[in-house]
Amino acid sequence: MKLASRFTSGKHLGNRIMLSFLLMASLVLGYFNLPAQAAANLQVHFIDVGQADSFLIQLPNGQNMVIDGGNNADGTTVVNYIKSKGITRLDYVVGTHPDEDHIGGLDTVINNFTVGKVYLPSRTSTTQTYTDLINAIKAKGLTATKAAAGVTILNTTADSKALTAVMVGPVKDTYSTNNNASAVIRLAYGSTSFLFSGDAELEAETDMVNSGRTLSANIYKAGHHGSRTSSSDAYLNKINPSVAVISCGAGNTYGHPHAETISKLQARGIKIYRTDLQGTIIFTTSGSGWVVNKSPWWQP
Ligand SMILES: [Zn+2]
Structure with missing residues (x-):
């Protein structure tokens, strides 16, 4: 016992x-x-789609955004990339302007996911690529919302930090080129910000500078694949980025990125990432600072 x-x-x-x-x-x-x-993270994926643009943004509030979908031939690549992240719904889809290297794969993207809102600038096109996109939007029972300076895509908080996505371009409806009609988006989470410049060139950049809107961003998606016709001095002064990402294709026939643009970014001490030489570039931020999945191609 x-x-x-x-x-x-x-x-x-x-x-x-x-x-x-x-x-x-x-x-x-x-x-x-x-x-x-x-810790709600914002993740921005600069997807390697060769000589084109396509960006997936996983927002810290659980929503997802896609800016551009690469060329027609890139549709499946972009869809598979998005699916690989376990995403089934795209809350915001932006086609920056009607050129194939931006909206080409976007119809396939829209066909493959539940889609919230689609944004397109007022500038249209007569190409089959553009018609395919409009038909894909219609087939979802959606209509495109006009992309223009002043449009607020998102204005909320996540993890007690401000989360905003605002269009700063196109300032006008009357540009004579598709490039200048580009939707330009400033995305900010806490103290970290991105500017997606589409293919906006000097004329559109000048209008954005003169609009007085906030253009400042830590991370700048270089306009028009690093072309010398974009990233003007006044525009860069306003953005004042510490990082530039250039989305372009290896050995592209345009010579993008142009040496003048690279020199200009280097002279300002801006770190450079390039999809043509480094593949997909991924930025992750908790709203303060950021980490990147690759080392910069160039840094001061
Ligand atoms: Zn382009």
Whole structure:
């Protein structure tokens, strides 16, 4: 009896120690788990689609955005990339302007996901590529919302930090080229910001500078694949980026990115990433600072 009693109390003690251990372990695990669950990250994927643009943005509020869908031949690549992230719904889809290297794959993207809103600039096109896009939008029972300076895509908070996506271009409806009609989007989360410049060139850049809208951004998607016809000095002064990402194709016939643009960015001490030489570039930010999946192609 005495022995049994001792055995029992020993067992209780063992249980108590085990219970305390489990409690402590769960507290410790909880401590490390909680920040990971609460830390809402913004992730921006500059997808390697050769001589074209396509960007997937996983927003910290759980929503997803796509800016451009590469060329017609890139549709499946872009769809598979998005699916590989476990995404089934695209809350915002933006076709910056009607050129094939931006909207070519966008019809395939729209066909493959649940889509919230689609934004297109007022400038239209008579190409089959453009018709395919409009038909894909119609087939979803959607109509495109006009992309223009001043349009707010998103204005909310995530993890107690401001999360905004605002269009700063096109300032006018009357540009004579598709490039200048580009939707230009400033995305900001906490103190980290991005500017997606489409293929906007000098004329559109000048209008954005003169519009007085906030253009400042840490990370600048270089306009028009790093062409010398974009990234004008006044525009760069307003953006004042510390990082530039150039989306272009290896050995493209346009000579993008142009040496003048590279020199200009380097003279300003701006770190450069390039999809043609480095593949898909991914930025992750908790709203303060950022990490990149690659080392810069160039840095001061
Ligand atoms: Zn382009």
